[in-house]
Amino acid sequence: MQHALQVALTKKAFAHIDQGTTDMGRDVLRHPVSEYTCPDWLNREKSTLFRDFPLFMGLSGLIPEPGDFLAEDLGEIPTLLVRGDDGVARAFVNMCRHRGAPLAKGCGRNASFICPYHAWNYNQRGELVGLPDKRSFPGVEQEKMGLIALPTVEKDGMIWVIPTPDRNGAAHIEQQLTDHLGGLSDELASYQFGGYHADMTRTITRRANWKQPIETFLEAYHFNTLHKNTVAPLFFHNLCLFEDFGLNHREAVIRRSIETLRDRPESEWDFITHTGLSYQLFPNTIFVVQADHVETWRVFPSKERVDECVIRFDCYIPEPVTSESARKHWDANIDLAFKTVDEEDYAISEDIERGYLSHALKEVLIGRNEPSLGHYKKSITQAVKSSSDKKTGD
Ligand code: FES
Ligand SMILES: [Fe+2]
Incomplete structure (x- = not known):
């Protein structure tokens, strides 16, 4: 202050x-x-x-290093918050795109997220990088089967997520957060x-x-x-x-x-x-x-x-x-x-x-x-x- x-x-x-x-x-x-x-x-x-609102998830120190994650099932949408290998904090719906199993529980550090059910493998950016027995999924475009992203912004050491998938991306949530904070941003x-x-x-x-x-x-x-x-x-x-x-x-x-x-x-x-x-x-x-x-x-x-x-x-x-x-x-x-x-x-x-x-x-x-x-x-x-x-x- x-x-x-x-x-x-x-x-x-x-x-x-x-x-x-x-x-x-x-x-x-x-x-x-x-x-x-x-x-x-x-x-x-x-x-x-x-x-509809940007929810405060935690300070950046909650997931300080690449691969650090927090899986949280407290809100309406099961959420997986992960810091990527590029240092960016992202949130995803914590459900595998195959049949919906949660990719992780609790918190920790993962090089990648391997589904405990049939081993579909997602990297720290949520991209599907491993699909065992791929030939059994003809017509499924692997590059489109990454984890479902939730709008996320990390600003001034604070991480915010809107728990609704949205194609408008980070710029949109950043403006929404600024509007939502009603002039409090600089003080924070x-x-x-x-x-x-x-x-x-x-x-x-x-x-x-x-x-x-x-x-x-x-x-x-x-x-x-x-x-x-x-x-x-x-x-x-x-x-x-x-x-x-x-x-x-x-x-x-x-x-x-x-x-x-x-x-x-x-x-x-x-x-x-x-x-x-x-x-x-x-x-x-x-x-x-x-x-x-x-x-x-x-x-x-x-x-x-x-x-x-x-x-x-x-x-x-x-x-x-x-x-x-x-x-x-x-x-x-x-x-x-x-x-x-x-x-x-x-x-x-x-x-x-x-x-x-x-x-x-x-x-x-x-x-x-x-x-x-x-x-x-x-x-x-x-x-x-x-x-x-x-x-x-x-
Ligand atoms: S539910 Fe995840 S691999 Fe099958
Ligand atoms: Fe009190």
Whole structure:
């Protein structure tokens, strides 16, 4: 983040601290509970939000070397993300063109991708380079049977994929991503994520609609109650800074340690050290920037249930871990962050979901002191409706 912006945000935080205020939304929002319980609404979300938008996949450090891959089955389309021998990150539908078997599972490094069923062989660029007993497939043009490509772009150390095959290619997704980020691109570029290393990952399933694990990050109104025994003493309660970028937004919650900056020259102000800074990358990622690492929380609806989701957590660090003491430091650090979110925030998300399924409550209220949450809920509703309308009109 540019230093001028860090100074501006620090001043804004000081003004709120002095006046006992916070950034505010325009109105109280009344939001329908059915968007958390209705299977039809979930299907609309899946067919729009998880098919039409550039989804954040990870930082470049997730697949740093040629042949590095990540096979992911969390979204609507089984996806194989691979770095080619030319250094380009590409995503494919993870299904063999013969009879559809997945080419890879999990993550690793492969010289090529040999199908486990009948050994069709694809190179790191997804081209079919080996077709055993080729004479049995007369008329099948091998050069046209590469893996089905998904539009992919790697920009400023971040990898994005639109999970719908499209012939328009990389130029198209690059423009779509820029439009989608609504002016956030330069700020994301300023962090220089290209040098980060993937350090650890965890995947968990929770019995809550997929939006809830995102939403728990989007307000500081719950700190003094839900987190009273853990992180609450570190932060100002009910104080957040919010700015929207199209359907995405930046939210900062403020650490009490920011007070130490008041006596220092502005040139030394380091806003990030003294905040919980996160970006909501629409529709399904919370991207947390800490002074010394990055955490990403990507959430996907479960395949079968409206009240279940899968959460993939990734942690990235600027330097790879090389010593035992550094390993212990990171494990303890990340364990604490993960545990607080999982045992406090996600536990109440599951409780809330159980209540929602009683259908006894028709709507919930979002206060003016929860501007990020209001923005997210409105963005979801608006994006699903306009995407569905566009499809109906096609
Ligand atoms: S399904 Fe892959 S080779 Fe047959
Ligand atoms: Fe929380």
